[in-house]
Amino acid sequence: MHAPPNAAGSRDIRDLLLDAAGLALDKLPMLHVIFDRLATNCAESLRQLAASQAYYSLSHVESGRIGDILDGYEGNAIAGVFHSPEWDSHVIVGFDRDFIFTMVEVLFGADGTEPPIDDERSFSNIETRIAIALFEQVAKALQACFALVSRATFKLQRQETRMDFAVIGRRNNLAVCAKLLLQAINRGGEMFVLIPQAALTPMRQQLASTTAGESSPRDPTWTKHIRGEVGRTEVRLRAVLEEREVTLGDAAALRVGQLLPLQATTRSRVRLESEEEPLFWCSLGQAQGSYVLRIEDAIDLDQEFLDDILPR
Template sequence: MDAKTESAAPAAERLLDNPGLSVERLPMLTLIFDRLATACAEGLRPYSPAILTCFVNSIATDHVWDALDAYDGSVAAILYSPELDARILVGLDRRCIFSLMEVLLGGDSKEPPYDDDRNFSTLETRVAQTVFEIAAEALHSAFGPIIATKFRLERVETRMDFTVMGRRNVLGVIAKILIQAMDIGGQMFVVIPQPALTPIRQQLSRDLSSDGSASDPRWQKMMRAGIEKAEVSAFAILDENELTLGEISGWRVGHILPLKASVDTKIRLDCKGQPLFWCELGQGKGHYTLKVAERVDNEEMPLARFLELAGAAEQN
């Protein structure tokens, strides 16, 4: 083979290769992996007596097989998405497995992290599988705003078979998530081949900074649930009089205070000093009652404005 033929071969391979992904052009990927890290931390919290944190360390593109070569000796899971018709890989490096065992079994991390080049035990593999099950559910939630898809755990590999991820030169997105507790920890890695992202590439390229309607539905739901459960006190105000301290000091037991209100006067319902509604006084089964007549019309009062917006959001 002459020099001209040899130089033409790499060029032909580059032409046939898939175009590379650019993480910068897919801003929703960053949001997805941030949600994945947050959900994994919440999912692992019940198992850990110590505070456990997860955060994204890096997101990059690389050839899948080259990326997996760097994690030789790790434990990984193959997750299948029926909606995307693709498989992704989630793994834990050895340091992460040994650190999780130390934390979950009540260690104090005073000893150096265990590190030995040996096969994983049955217990260590089972702990890793629990983490992968949490990650699968977290991915389902993280991809929710983009596509409604589930990730089914197919199998756990201690000796990773790369062929399931496609051709040797296939590109993919590789995210590294650090899992830490008590100053020890390790790395979770997520490998998503490019063919899995191609069908939703347009949705992933959405720019959140210019999309005013973009929001986290899970956060909205939690925020609304928290607001609705807040306990507040409401006060019915029949009438108000301005008096001097001298007049008030002259009050005695049996003193009668005249009110300008009549039976037809509307009663104002207040909460935390904010007027909410005008009400009509009534009676029922031996108790005084209030019938809401109309909302207090005051745009400057934040609570009343909030209730109006909440009602509009509920209708939408």
């Protein structure tokens, strides 16, 4: 007789099967949320260093073999290899040639009037040092963004310009690659983040669900603009002193000049509402020959409902 497999062994087999099949990106919406936040965080960090406005945007997220993805950047990028102790895995962040050249101009105060650099030369020491500084910023942004689903830190181990030296595992292993675009001074470039699927598999359940609090971050400029426009919207307020129900016959019998006695007095509360929505209880008064309202309490609709249905 064979002993039944234990639970731990069953989980290991399932993970191996998932690794072999690959993650379905359309079933991991949190990945797009995380990389959207990464673009926003990188842009915010860059605003503190550059005088010119620069924008990051998420281009797309794809999956593929590590070797195939890196081959597309051979001779055209600087790659930073990071280690994440919490994931027990490595991550690659890369900047293509246009990204590096654009970033150098932005950081050194160029305004875009000079023609862009079109050179296949090796990266200079200054360009490499700038790339290293940017790698550190991206590492902090990755840590903040992945905090939605997992605690992780990313430590830069080395940088490479030869993609075949950027080894983080077998080249035929599956990985997820996010590509982000940089736009500044009428030019731009591409940044990519490559994460082995084996590192993401343990958190696939967290990546498969989103909550209202995990939506893409709001752009502060647009938020301020929208708040300003909403604040200027005109609404109509109505003060209601008293309401009563009458029959249709009584309403039809109303005549011009007829007096309608009210039960309300000067001490009665006045309901302030807008668009049929009760807002505040007010007291009625006079000032400089005009009626005025003093706001006293916000209307609690739940309490008002209970007061109506419960006997007193």
